[in-house]
Amino acid sequence: MKNPYESYPATIAKIILDAPDTRGFTLQFQDKKRQAGFSFLPGQFIVVGLPGIGEIPVGINSSTSEKKFVQITVRGVGKVSRAIQQKTVGSTLFVRGPYGNGWPMKKIEKRDLLVIAGGLGIIPLKPLIDEACRKDWGHQNQVQVFYGSRNFKNLLFENQYKKWCQFHDTQIILDAAGPRWHGEVGNITDLLDKHSVPKDAIVTACGPPIMYKYLIPKLLKKGYKEEDIYLSLERKMYCAVGTCEHCAIGDKYVCKDGPIFSLAEIKDMPEALE
Amino acid sequence: MAKFNSSKLVEYLLKNNVVFAPVERENELLFQEIHDPKEVSSSMRLPKNSFKPFLLPHDEVLFDFENPKKKKKISPQVIYGISIVDLKALILFDQMFAKDPHYQALRQNTLIVGQCIVPDDPKFLNVFEENILERLKFDVLIDRCRKGEPKIFTGSRLGQQTLEKFGFTNYEHVDFKGSVEGGKLDPKSQKLKEQMKKVINDKAFWEKFAKDCIMCGKCTVACPTCYCFDLVDEGGEIGKKQAGVRKRRLSSCFYDDFASIAGGENFLKTKAERLRNYYMHKFIRTPERQQILGCVGCLRCFQVCPVGIDIRKILEAASKVK
Numbered sequence: 186m187k188n189p190y191e192s193y194p195a196t197i198a199k200i201i202l203d204a205p206d207t208r209g210f211t212l213q214f215q216d217k218k219r220q221a222g223f224s225f226l227p228g229q230f231i232v233v234g235l236p237g238i239g240e241i242p243v244g245i246n247s248s249t250s251e252k253k254f255v256q257i258t259v260r261g262v263g264k265v266s267r268a269i270q271q272k273t274v275g276s277t278l279f280v281r282g283p284y285g286n287g288w289p290m291k292k293i294e295k296r297d298l299l300v301i302a303g304g305l306g307i308i309p310l311k312p313l314i315d316e317a318c319r320k321d322w323g324h325q326n327q328v329q330v331f332y333g334s335r336n337f338k339n340l341l342f343e344n345q346y347k348k349w350c351q352f353h354d355t356q357i358i359l360d361a362a363g364p365r366w367h368g369e370v371g372n373i374t375d376l377l378d379k380h381s382v383p384k385d386a387i388v389t390a391c392g393p394p395i396m397y398k399y400l401i402p403k404l405l406k407k408g409y410k411e412e413d414i415y416l417s418l419e420r421k422m423y424c425a426v427g428t429c430e431h432c433a434i435g436d437k438y439v440c441k442d443g444p445i446f447s448l449a450e451i452k453d454m455p456e457a458l459e
Numbered sequence: 460m461a462k463f464n465s466s467k468l469v470e471y472l473l474k475n476n477v478v479f480a481p482v483e484r485e486n487e488l489l490f491q492e493i494h495d496p497k498e499v500s501s502s503m504r505l506p507k508n509s510f511k512p513f514l515l516p517h518d519e520v521l522f523d524f525e526n527p528k529k530k531k532k533i534s535p536q537v538i539y540g541i542s543i544v545d546l547k548a549l550i551l552f553d554q555m556f557a558k559d560p561h562y563q564a565l566r567q568n569t570l571i572v573g574q575c576i577v578p579d580d581p582k583f584l585n586v587f588e589e590n591i592l593e594r595l596k597f598d599v600l601i602d603r604c605r606k607g608e609p610k611i612f613t614g615s616r617l618g619q620q621t622l623e624k625f626g627f628t629n630y631e632h633v634d635f636k637g638s639v640e641g642g643k644l645d646p647k648s649q650k651l652k653e654q655m656k657k658v659i660n661d662k663a664f665w666e667k668f669a670k671d672c673i674m675c676g677k678c679t680v681a682c683p684t685c686y687c688f689d690l691v692d693e694g695g696e697i698g699k700k701q702a703g704v705r706k707r708r709l710s711s712c713f714y715d716d717f718a719s720i721a722g723g724e725n726f727l728k729t730k731a732e733r734l735r736n737y738y739m740h741k742f743i744r745t746p747e748r749q750q751i752l753g754c755v756g757c758l759r760c761f762q763v764c765p766v767g768i769d770i771r772k773i774l775e776a777a778s779k780v781k
Contacts, residue, residue, distance in 0.1 A: 186558065186559075186560035186563060187560070188521070188522060188527075188560055188561075189558070189559070190521040190522045190690065190705055190707075191522050191527055192522065192524075192705075194701070234692060235692070235695075235701075236524045236692055236693075236694045236695055236696070236701045236702060236703035237692055237693055237694040237695030237696075237703045238692060238695070239690075239691075239692045240690065240692065241721075262721040262722045263720070263721020263722065264721070265721075266721060277701055279524065279701070394724070419720065419724075420718070420720070420726055421717070421718050421719060421720050421726065423688070423689055423690040424688075424690065426558075428555060428556070428559065428686075428688075429687060429688050429689070429690070430686075430687040430688075430712065430740065431687070431689075431710075431717060431718060432718075433736070433739075433740065433744060435739065435743070435744070436739075436743055436744045436747040436748060453660070455660055456726065456732070456736075459726075
């Protein structure tokens with residue numbers, strides 16, 4: 186029987202400071218076979234940690250086609266994330282996963298797509314956007330990316346925007362204007378009014394609970410169907426295999442049945458979107 | 460041996476096993492390790508604690524960072540005198556931890572000797588269905604509920620072998636026929652689940668029942684079906700090497716850190732939300748996913764509750780909703 190709590194050492198091959206207090210880590214499993222065999226779906230997450238400190242679930246932001254490494258982005262907000270931030274190139278992190286269901290790729294490939302990311306919510310959406318940049322992606326389908334961030338400095342993956350824009354319309358909105366920003370200012374929901382959005386599309390959204398609070402009524406008003414709106418939820422997690430109960434909502438586990446749920450699945454669970 | 464002698468059986472089991480049994484201590488009946496058959500209580504009450512710590516220790520090493528393939532040494536153990544209600548909880552544990560090698564290692568080294576003991580309020584949840592024994596997993600069961608000589612059942616090959624080696628053959632064998640008939644939740648539990656769904660999103664309902672809750676978590680400690688746990692990583696770097704262990708530590712959904720995350724968000728903020736989550740787990744989530752009720756009707760949660768939150772009153776109120 187496989188030990189579901191075993192983590193595997195991975196070396197930090199590269200670190201970038203992507204935003205204040207937010208670092209991108211390129212990880213490589215020390216066991217080459219494990220690295221070569223590691224595959225995941227866009228929207229899935231891994232659990233990373235340090236002995237004596239603990240573990241955190243983090244979305245994978247590298248492309249699914251990347252076999253040589255796995256990339257994550259960590260903001261130092263808690264005990265574990267701060268400890269990870271202090272690590273240097275060559276240090277070891279312990280990794281297990283991937284876990285969770287991922288975005289519904291089969292359904293997405295056939296339809297127009299509206300991607301909505303708020304803050305760190307861009308992380309699990311990046312592999313999906315990358316996927317939609319693939320040459321063999323159904324480019325007759327429209328892909329619209331909306332990304333909202335607190336300010337210019339907090340924007341993630343800036344070197345990717347050019348590539349994204351070759352394939353899809355990408356719109357960014359910031360909470361506040363600044364000397365380096367001449368683009369849109371306001372709430373992410375404003376973008377839905379300002380830009381023509383694909384009708385009858387699949388919506389994939391990830392952001393803080395406050396974003397969902399305003400976004401969902403707006404999407405429904407615009408005519409998107411409950412079963413076509415997909416949201417990635419964040420919860421406290423320990424086991425990541427649906428046993429420890431910390432991430433439970435209703436009769437579901439966010440770690441195992443999620444983290445991505447259609448609105449239709451969770452609309453009757455007030456605790457899901459509170 | 461024609462006549463069954465439970466004391467002799469315990470003596471026999473003690474030779475090669477660690478034995479846990481109900482013991483009288485300071486006017487309380489407690490499940491704990493025994494070293495002498497005389498320690499075993501003949502009380503027909505339910506022990507205050509359940510079998511839980513013997514199969515899901517409060518603190519258990521799950522992974523060693525330095526030595527990932529390290530296997531723990533496990534000595535054979537006997538849980539002696541476990542009641543029918545706790546045997547029901549054991550079924551749930553077996554299902555929940557079916558793929559957990561740590562639980563399974565302990566479980567497969569455990570001989571279960573059941574005992575027919577009625578809870579203090581036997582009418583609650585009607586735990587005594589017909590043919591209950593074929594829905595439970597045990598190795599040996601001593602039925603002392605009836606008058607006269609106890610009747611002895613076996614529920615596994617291991618149980619038969621144990622009794623035969625011990626020298627008792629006058630037992631009746633019961634084949635395990637699955638925890639629920641047809642693999643489906645029984646109609647009574649199904650009804651209870653549906654009733655619970657009617658009140659689960661009623662904020663006022665949970666605020667009313669959680670009014671006096673002090674979030675001490677005693678109910679979750681006493682409950683034989685509560686298994687929520689944290690993972691705790693201990694140790695750290697020694698020289699350039701990473702060392703340490705990952706442990707499972709039982710936790711309680713009533714505690715503040717149960718659903719809180721870095722950055723300040725807490726997904727179970729109030730006592731009403733926590734009480735609701737406790738009932739959601741036992742009466743909706745578990746039956747939906749495991750096809751059995753997450754409550755065995757032992758009433759331990761009520762008996763240990765310092766403010767007297769009564770599960771019977773909550774279920775009664777839920778079942779009255781139209």
